[in-house]
Amino acid sequence: MTLGQGVSGIRLENWRTWPARAVRSWRRSLQFRTIVVTLALSLFALLISSFYMAITIGNDLFQSRVSQAQQDSARAVESAQNLLDSSSDLGRANSQELMGAAREEIARTASSAMIAGYRAPGQEPSVTGPQDFENVRLKDVVSDEIRRLVQDNPDEQWWQSVSLPTANEGRVPGIVVGSQITLPEGSRWEIYIGFDLSDTEQTLLFVQRTLFIGGLTLLILVGAVAWVIVRLVANPVRVAAETSEQLASGDLEVRIPVKGEDELATLARSFNGMADSLQAQIRELADLSQVQQRFVSDVSHELRTPLTTIRLAGDVLYDQRSEFPPATARTAELLHTQTQRFEVLLADLLEISRYDAGSVQLEIEPHSLVHLAEDSIEGMASLAEQKGSDVRLVAPGGYSDVEIDPRRIRRVVRNLLGNAIEHGEGRPIVITVDSNEQAVALSVRDYGHGMTEADAQRVFDRFWRADPSRKRTIGGTGLGLAIALEDAQLHGGNLEVWSRVGEGSCFRLTLPRVLGGEVTISPLPLPPDDADGLVETADAAREKEVGV
Amino acid sequence: MNARILVVDDDTALAEMIGIVLRTEGFEPSFCADGSGALDAFHETRPDLVLLDLMLPGIDGIEVCTRIRSESGVPIIMLTAKTDTADVVKGLESGADDYMVKPFNPKELLARIRTRLRPASPQSQDQLQIGDLVLDVAGHEVRRGDKRINLTPLEFDLLLTLATKPQQVFTREMLLEQVWGYHYKADTRLVNVHVQRLRAKVEDDPDNPRIVMTVRGVGYRAGAAAAA
Numbered sequence: 001m002t003l004g005q006g007v008s009g010i011r012l013e014n015w016r017t018w019p020a021r022a023v024r025s026w027r028r029s030l031q032f033r034t035i036v037v038t039l040a041l042s043l044f045a046l047l048i049s050s051f052y053m054a055i056t057i058g059n060d061l062f063q064s065r066v067s068q069a070q071q072d073s074a075r076a077v078e079s080a081q082n083l084l085d086s087s088s089d090l091g092r093a094n095s096q097e098l099m100g101a102a103r104e105e106i107a108r109t110a111s112s113a114m115i116a117g118y119r120a121p122g123q124e125p126s127v128t129g130p131q132d133f134e135n136v137r138l139k140d141v142v143s144d145e146i147r148r149l150v151q152d153n154p155d156e157q158w159w160q161s162v163s164l165p166t167a168n169e170g171r172v173p174g175i176v177v178g179s180q181i182t183l184p185e186g187s188r189w190e191i192y193i194g195f196d197l198s199d200t201e202q203t204l205l206f207v208q209r210t211l212f213i214g215g216l217t218l219l220i221l222v223g224a225v226a227w228v229i230v231r232l233v234a235n236p237v238r239v240a241a242e243t244s245e246q247l248a249s250g251d252l253e254v255r256i257p258v259k260g261e262d263e264l265a266t267l268a269r270s271f272n273g274m275a276d277s278l279q280a281q282i283r284e285l286a287d288l289s290q291v292q293q294r295f296v297s298d299v300s301h302e303l304r305t306p307l308t309t310i311r312l313a314g315d316v317l318y319d320q321r322s323e324f325p326p327a328t329a330r331t332a333e334l335l336h337t338q339t340q341r342f343e344v345l346l347a348d349l350l351e352i353s354r355y356d357a358g359s360v361q362l363e364i365e366p367h368s369l370v371h372l373a374e375d376s377i378e379g380m381a382s383l384a385e386q387k388g389s390d391v392r393l394v395a396p397g398g399y400s401d402v403e404i405d406p407r408r409i410r411r412v413v414r415n416l417l418g419n420a421i422e423h424g425e426g427r428p429i430v431i432t433v434d435s436n437e438q439a440v441a442l443s444v445r446d447y448g449h450g451m452t453e454a455d456a457q458r459v460f461d462r463f464w465r466a467d468p469s470r471k472r473t474i475g476g477t478g479l480g481l482a483i484a485l486e487d488a489q490l491h492g493g494n495l496e497v498w499s500r501v502g503e504g505s506c507f508r509l510t511l512p513r514v515l516g517g518e519v520t521i522s523p524l525p526l527p528p529d530d531a532d533g534l535v536e537t538a539d540a541a542r543e544k545e546v547g548v
Numbered sequence: 549m550n551a552r553i554l555v556v557d558d559d560t561a562l563a564e565m566i567g568i569v570l571r572t573e574g575f576e577p578s579f580c581a582d583g584s585g586a587l588d589a590f591h592e593t594r595p596d597l598v599l600l601d602l603m604l605p606g607i608d609g610i611e612v613c614t615r616i617r618s619e620s621g622v623p624i625i626m627l628t629a630k631t632d633t634a635d636v637v638k639g640l641e642s643g644a645d646d647y648m649v650k651p652f653n654p655k656e657l658l659a660r661i662r663t664r665l666r667p668a669s670p671q672s673q674d675q676l677q678i679g680d681l682v683l684d685v686a687g688h689e690v691r692r693g694d695k696r697i698n699l700t701p702l703e704f705d706l707l708l709t710l711a712t713k714p715q716q717v718f719t720r721e722m723l724l725e726q727v728w729g730y731h732y733k734a735d736t737r738l739v740n741v742h743v744q745r746l747r748a749k750v751e752d753d754p755d756n757p758r759i760v761m762t763v764r765g766v767g768y769r770a771g772a773a774a775a776a
Contacts, residue, residue: 304629308651309562312569315654343651366765 031227031234038226039219046215053211058204062197066159066175069195073177074157076110077191081181095185099130102181106193114138114164114194120151120180123187130183135194137164142176142192150178150190164194172198236264240271252279293357296350303346307339314339348479352462355486362408362490364515366401369409369440370433376413377431380421388426389446391417397523398433398440403515404491412484412495413442416507419480420446423505434523439493439512441524447504456499460485484509492516498527506531550576551665554595556586556612557627558605566599569654575661583607587615595622597664602628602639610642617643621700623664627652640741645702646728647738663729664702678711679759679771681750690750702727703746710760710770719767743768 025032080102087098099117107113116134146160157179164174178192239256246254255275256268318336321329354360370393377384377391384391413431420429424446432443451459458464463478481495488495493511510522553575557563560581567577580589584606590598598616602609613624626639626647639647646660676683682691688704690697699707705727710718718726720736728738747754758771 304650305559305562309559309565311651312562312565312654312657316565316569316572319654 030237031230034230034234035223035226039223042219042222046219050211050215054204054208057207061200061204065195065197065200069175069177069193070157070159072110072112072195073159073179073193076106076108076193077157077179077181079109080105080191084181084184087184095183096130098183099133099189103133106191110193110195112193112195114174114196116142116192116194118147118190118192120188120190122151137166138176138192138194139165141165141194142178146176146178146192147190150180150192154180154188162194164196172196173201174198233264236268240267244271247275247278252282289357292353293359296353296357296359299350299353307343307346311339311343345477345479348477348483351483352479352486355483355490360486360490362405362515364403365406367404367406367409368401369398369404369435369442369511370395371399372404372406372410373413373431373433373442376410376417379414380417383418384421384429387421387424389421389424390428391421392428392430393433394430395433397435398442400435402435402440402511402513404511405487408487409491409509409511412487412509413444415480415484416444416509419507420444420448420505424448427504432524435513436521436523437513438517438521439510439519439523441508441510441522443506443508443524443526443528445504445506445528445530450501450504451499452501453499456497456505459497459499460495493519494522496526498531500531503531550574551596552576552578552593553597553599553661554578554580554586554589554593555599556580556583556589556604556609557599557601558582558603559601566657569657570661573658583609583612586612590616590620597661598622598624599661600624600626600644602626602630602635610638613639613642613644617700621698621703623701625660625664636735637737637741640738641745643700643745645700645742659729676708676711678707678714679750681707681759683708683711692750697749699746699749702742703749706742706746707750707760710768714770714772717763717766717769723767739768 026036083105084098084102087094103115103117106115114135114137116138117130118132118134141162141164143160143162146158149158150156157177159175159177162174162176163171166172174194174197176192176194178190181189181191183189236256243254243256252275255272258265258268258272314332314335317324317332321332324332373393373395377393380391417429417431425448427447429447430445432445434441460481462482465478485495488509488511491511492515493509496508496510497505498508499505506526506528508522508524508526510519510524512519553570555563555566555570555577557566557579558581563579563581567579570577578589578593578595580586583604586600586604586607600609600613600616604612607615609626609628613626616622616624623646624644626644627650628635628639628647629650630636636647645664648657648660674684674686676685680692681697683689683704684691685708688701690699690704690707706723709723709726720739723739724730724734724736728734743760744754747757747760750759751757761769761771763769
C-alpha cells in the first residue's frame, strides 16, 4: 500500500518535471527540436489530408446510399402501384387486402420493413378504406415537412435524413423516402420507406479508423526517419562541438575523424585545419616562452658573473678609499653604491622576467603575518627614524599561521613600508593586520603627499614613477610594486591601492589563509576607515600621532 | 700555515679577482677554469676548501661536486648565478656545504670561507653520545659500535652541535647561525638538505630517524642517548 503510494508519488513528480525538461531539451538539443518540428508539421499535414479524405468518403458513401435508397423506393412504389392498378375490386375488405399486398410488395422490393402509409388529407373520409399504418421504427420519425412536400407533389419522390430508433433505445442514422400511391378506389396514400444507414456508418467508421491508424503509423514512421536523419547530421555536429570544447580546454591533440567527402567531412577537415594551425602557433609560443626562459637564465649567468667581479673590485677599492686622494676616494664610493644599485635592478629585472616566463614557484611555509610585519618594521626602523616617521603596528588579528611564502611576502611588506616611509613626509605610518575566516590582510597607510587617481591606477606599472622630479632616497628600481603585485597574485591574493592628494595613500595586501583558497571579502577596508568624509578623524589621528 | 683554497670558475676575471681578495686576507688560492680539470687540480693542490662555480664548461659543477665529495669531505662552497630553487637544491644535494649567489660581496665570501675553515669549537668532553652513536670530538670521528661512519666536517659539526645540548630543540635559524655562521635570516633549505644527507649516513632507517629528530614546526633535536 505504502509502496504503491510512493511509486505513484514519484511518477507524479516526474510528470510535473516534464514540461521543464521538455523546455530544456528544446533549448539544448537540436535533435529534439528538429524531431518535434518535423512531427508537428507532419501531424498538421496528416490532419488536413485525413480530414479531407474522411469528409469526401463520407459524402460519397452517403450520396450513393441515398440514390440507391431512392431507386429502391421508386421501384418498390412503382411495383406496388402496378399491383394496385391491376386489381379492380372496390370492396372494403378487398381494399384492405390490396393495401396489405402492396405493403408486402414494397417491403419485398425495397428490402426494408420500415414502411409507413398515411391516407393523404383533404379526401372524403372512407369508412371502408384501410387504416393508416406505421412501422414502429418510423413512429414520430416522418416529419410534417416531408409529408407536406409529398402531399403537395403527388408525382414526386422526396427524401429526408432521419435518426431511426433501434431496439435497444439507441438511434442510428437513416433516411426516409416518401411518395404517393393511389388505390383503385381512388384514395391517395402517402407511402414512406425508411432505410437504415447504420451499415454505411459502419463502413465510414471503418474508413476513419483506418485513416487514423494509417496516419498514426505514418507519423511514427516520419518521427523515426527524422530521428535517424537528424542523428546522421547532428552526431557529427555534436562530435565537432565536443572536440572544440576539448580543444578549448587545452587538449591540442584532438581531431575530428573525417569520413567521406560530404559537407560534414568538409567541416571536419576545416576544423582539423584550424586545430593544426592553432597547435602550431601555440607550440611556437611555447617555444618562444622557453627561449625567453633560457634567455633569462643565460642573462642571469652572463651578467652576474662580470657584475660579481666588478662588485669585488669595487669593494676592494672602497675598503682602501681612505688611502686615496679625495677625488679617487669619492669615485670608489660612487662605484660602490652604483654597483649595489645595479645589482638590485638586475635582481628585480630577473625576478620580473621569471614571472613573465611563468617559472616562479612558491615555497610555502606556515607563517604569521603579524610576526612577519614586526620583522619588517624592525628591519626598516633605521630608515624610518632617518625620515622621522613613526611606524605603528595595529593588529586586531592575523596572529595564526597562514600558508604563505614568507620570503616573498616579507619582500612585499618591506617594499610597501619603504614606499610609505619615502612618501610619508615624516608623518606617522600605520600598518594594520587583520584576518577573517578566509583571508588575512595587511594595509600600510601613510599620511603623506598622496597621489591623484590617475597616478594611483598606474602605480603597479613597471618603471612608473609618481613624480619623476621627486628626490628618491631608497633608490627603488621602479619594479618593486609590480613584483609585489605579482607576488600577491601568485598567492591567490591581491594588492590594491587607495590614494588621495594631500591625504596620503593606503596599500592593502589580501592573502587567502590556505593557498588556493577563495577570498570574497578582505578583512580590512579600502579606502581606509579614516578616508572619505572622515577627514577630520584622519586629521585628528594625524595630529595625535604627530603629538605622540 | 695558510689555508689553500681551490677556485674553480671558468670566468678568469672573476677567478683572478677572488684570488686578489683571498690573498689580501692571507689565503693561498689556486685556480682551475673548467670542470674536467677540476678533479686533477683538486688532487694536485689538496686544498682546504673549494670554491666551485655551478656552471662550468666540460663537466658541470654539480658533477664535480659529487666526485669530490665521493673521495673527500673537504668543505665546498658553491658559487651560483642562479637563485632558482631546483639548481640550489641540486647543488646542496650533491654535497656542497654552502652556496653563494652571485653577485656577492667580499666580506660575505670571506665570512663563509672562515666559518667552513674554523676548527671545531673546543669541547669540554672528548666523547659525546647521541642515540647509539659515539662522537669522538678530538678525532672528528663518529662510530656506531666498532663501525666508523664517514662524515664531512660540516655534517660532523651539525651532529656535534645537536649532541652538545641534547635537551635543546634547535630551530633552523639557530643551526644556520651555529653551523654555517649566518647572523641574519638565510635559506633554511641549507639545513633541510644537510639534515637529509646526515640522516642518510647515520640513521638505520632514514624515514624513521632516531638520531636527528624532527620537532614539527620548530626544528631538530638530538635523539636520546642509548642506555647501553
